[in-house]
Amino acid sequence: MLTLNNLAPSEGARKAKKRVGRGPGSGSGKTAARGHKGARARSGYSARAGFEGGQMPLHRRLPKRGFNNIFKKICTLISLDQLNVFDAGTVVDYEALVAAGYVKKAGPVKVLANGEIGKALTVRVDRVSQGAKDKIIAAGGSVEE
Template identity: 75%
Template sequence: MKLNTLAPSEGARKNKKRVGRGPGSGSGKTASRGHKGARARTGYSAKPGFEGGQMPLHRRLPKRGFNNIFKTVCTIVTLDDLDRFEAGSTVDRLALVEAGLVKKDGPIKVLANGDLTKAVTVKVDKVSQGARERIIAAGGQVEE
């Protein structure tokens, strides 16, 4: 086998449909685009959700619920995540960013998922009650 003898398997490649090539082809004259109208024109493209002037589905369906635009979303850090830090170290935003656990913006909250075996000092925005008790039980401190 040589590079000049390589060929795709039979039926793997199919020729593009050639439209507008006369009445004998079955897709001549209007090239399967119909008569006039926007869809027959070159460069036509419908916007996403456009239904030909009919009220689009996303406008027909009712809106439900309430969306609080002032809601603060905290980045969650678990006790399992805190367990990777060395004993006696201070865990603050900078340490969490360097460890790749949080991004730079937004408040941080520690939740009591998992176990903490080392005594660490935690300096974040919020700490759940269960997490606070477990950090103190492990010999650590919580500063908010």
Template identity: 90%
Template sequence: MLTLNNLAPSEGARKAKKRVGRGPGSGSGKTAARGHKGARARSGYSARPGFEGGQMPLHRRLPKRGFNNIFKQVCNLVSLDQLNTFDAGSIVDYAALVTAGYVKKAGPVKVLANGEINKALTVQVDKVSQGAKEKIIAAGGSVEG
């Protein structure tokens, strides 16, 4: 039976650290397995991320295309079908959508006009499409924010 007093790692699971620079008999003496001269032989050497020893790095070899907008906002999309599951007269905001499981990551929420809505709801989210807004108001609800 395995208990605290007889815990031991499996055979071969633990390996001793390689001790370099301990004389010629060790096989890793003299240059301590760093070779002769060059940046890697010096103390304090560290290559920047993506450095491939002078070879053209992968991020420069691959073609670049188009425009990459670093300020792009990715919205959490919610459809009217999903809003239909809420009780009539309730307030649908970010917290309610997270609780219901329709929004899983942080960020702005946008309601799209997919499906139909037949309950009067108060929708308080960041963005609502024009079609969704019309359908919510037609169902007797309101859009705020």
């Protein structure tokens, strides 16, 4: 029966650590398998991330494509049909969307014209697409940006 007092790894599962620098009879004495001279033979050596020993690094060998705009504003997108969960006459703002679970992180919110809306709501968010604005006003609501 296997119990905590007779647990043991299976045969060959654990291998002893190689002890280097313990004399010529060990097979890895003297230079301790580090070779002769050079940066890797010295204590304290550590190459920076991506260093390939002087060879042109991979991130410089590969072609570069595209452009990353560091000033890009990423909006949380809300569809019109998601706004149907609110009661008629409600003011839909950032706090209301967070409470409904549609917005999780801070930042600008944009309402898109996906779906239909059948209630008169006051939408007060950062951005509203032109199509969504037309549908909200047609349903009797208003848009405040």
